[in-house]
Amino acid sequence: MSGRTLIAVALAAWALGCGSTEPQRRGDDGGASSASPGADTEAGSGRKVSASATFAVTDIDGRRFALADHLGRDVVLLSFWATFCEPCKTEMPYLQRMHERLAGQGLAVLSVSLDGPETWAEVAPYIKSNDYTFPVAIDQDSTIAVAWNPRAAAPFTVLIGRDGRIARTIEGFQLSEAARLEAEVERLLAQDK
């Protein structure tokens, strides 16, 4: 078999394999409460967060956020962003709305800035000028990104259920998916630990 044929076979297998990561597609209604079977599978058999992936950071207001304090108790939403990322900024009003509406029910939002040191000074002004009140931390030594988002993609979201299992990871942000994310959070909040 030639190298080119091998590559072609590999690509075909790879593509087929990719499809297998989502066993069934979402329903056409797009309803988030009836989240896709793929999503259910992810949530049901999602990997439990190990101790090595936990972290503690000080946010831009000097408050401490320790992931371990929330695991197994709250639904945790980690949202990676950067000041130069416009889709990230478009997502933030949704994060704020979820934070305002659902924090009391057990949602813990942490916004993680992937900005480099040269733009750290602009993180707090952007958050404050938009009146966002969820915790925002700067991943100064890339510890959080290395553990959760090794490609340092932005926007990038990790949703962790009350059972301490990763329910969903999302790269990118599409406006038409935002409502689905919000409903997924509500569904996880309704689940037992």
Added chain:
Amino acid sequence: MSGTRRSFALAAAVLALALSLPASAIDLGARKDGAPIVLDVTESLLLDFHTKLDDPALAVAPENVFDLRNRLNLRLRAGWLSAGMRLDAAWFPDPPSGQYRNDLRVEELYFTARKGGFTLTAGDDYVALGRGMALALRKVDEVGFDVTLRGAHAGFRSSKFAARVDAGITNVVNVDGVEEKRVPDPHDLVVSGRVEYSPTPKLRFALHGVDIERRHSPLSKTLVQPFDVLARDDLEPTPISGERFIRSWIVGGSFEALSLAERVSLYAEFDYLTTRSSREALSGTVDSVRHGYALYGSATVFAGPVTLLAEAKHYDQFELASTPHPQTAQSLGITTTFPYNAPPTLERAGQRIANNTDVSGAHIRLDYRLRKSEGGNRQNVFVSAAGFLDAPEQGHTTVHGYAGWDYKHARGHRVQLQAGTRLEQAPSGSDVGLRMVHLDADAFVLLGARHDLQFHWSHEFHDKNPKASITRDRYVEGTAYVTWDFTPHWAFTAQLDYLTSDDRSGSPVFPGAWVMYRFDQSSFIRVFGGRSKGGLKCSGGICRIFPDFEGVKLEATVRF
């Protein structure tokens, strides 16, 4: 087909087949103590078919060049232990020059133990001290740089104290994601430490020190040689330009106050650099010592709807970077060097900057939040102004002002507009200089439950050397794209780059299109066809020249 090519093809096939296994294949059970053992996989595949390869090092642009690059990130976790690996592969069936080389290597490898406030890592890790002025070994995706420190790392953090010590050799991503050429590791020896004290959660005092020894010294060679087996780069005893030894020390400290009285945040940092070098000349060894320093400060004031950011910097001979690899610089002409620090620039994101090592400047930005409408719509406006001395070079001055408006509709739509102007002036009597006007627009429109549009346009008008008749160059440059998201699976993008500079040959327009298919929300495949513009791109003061692209490319990312 050579044995090497066959082995690469086989490796790619095995890799792809392995990754086509269902996700459940990587659930690894639990340890005896009940801690789960899990394997995280992030797999990225990049295929390029260049109908015409843009490489200034080649006299004739090669046509129909194919390449494959693959990045596989694996991370195994069990309780407080974790181990990770990044496996990189590159395959060029018909390499256009010796700079493009097949490669298969463990690019990053680390073992981490984290318990209580302690973290110990053996292997590759990123390191950034303070605001990145003293040391910033990290990933800068926008310009394709990814530098880690391969060695030993120890950290401790409590509510009042934090400390970190790192020692190792610098390791870069060897298959360059921008030029696709194989770049050798600098293998510079770095030792750094930082201690922080926080009397209250809102105050932080820190001291740090860094020692960087370039590869040419006997100490560096002695320490690095045993580890070189990982990267397979030979140490070259013949130094470039006779420079045998370069060693830099940085000592510095910082102070940070976070949201005092919910109104004010402050940051200040000072770093002092000493660089000692030895050069072999005909007259014998010539030793030299250079000193530099960097001072940076920022203040942010929050007052209801008003936010004010003021920054200032003064950098004097504050340059810290790797040196070219002696072997490949001479035999292959690869002279890429990597920055080891990233001092704040005070510039807008992506601004092209020629000098951030010998410069003084100040920046002020005022944001104002307008009253929220009854319907829930929000608006912000801002104005930003910056001025620099000795920028872009000694004796020159630069001023830059821009303003913007950001509108967020309650339903999710968003519009963002920015416009500004920049003036770079040479000393009187000189013809050089630059006038630039820039416009940026972004819009996000929700069309329905499964449809949305994203639009982006950035446009710059440049007038270089406006007082010179021969070297004057007036041109426009920009990028525009529109993306239609048909969620959950599809996205279609049409884009147009343009550049009309006299320095460029060929068509000034670069049309292209992307089609993306998402397998789920974190795994996708996308295909590009057409042309895209290269040129000088910068991120945070780190700049490099990108090649143009013409052809078809495929990118795919899968996460398990």
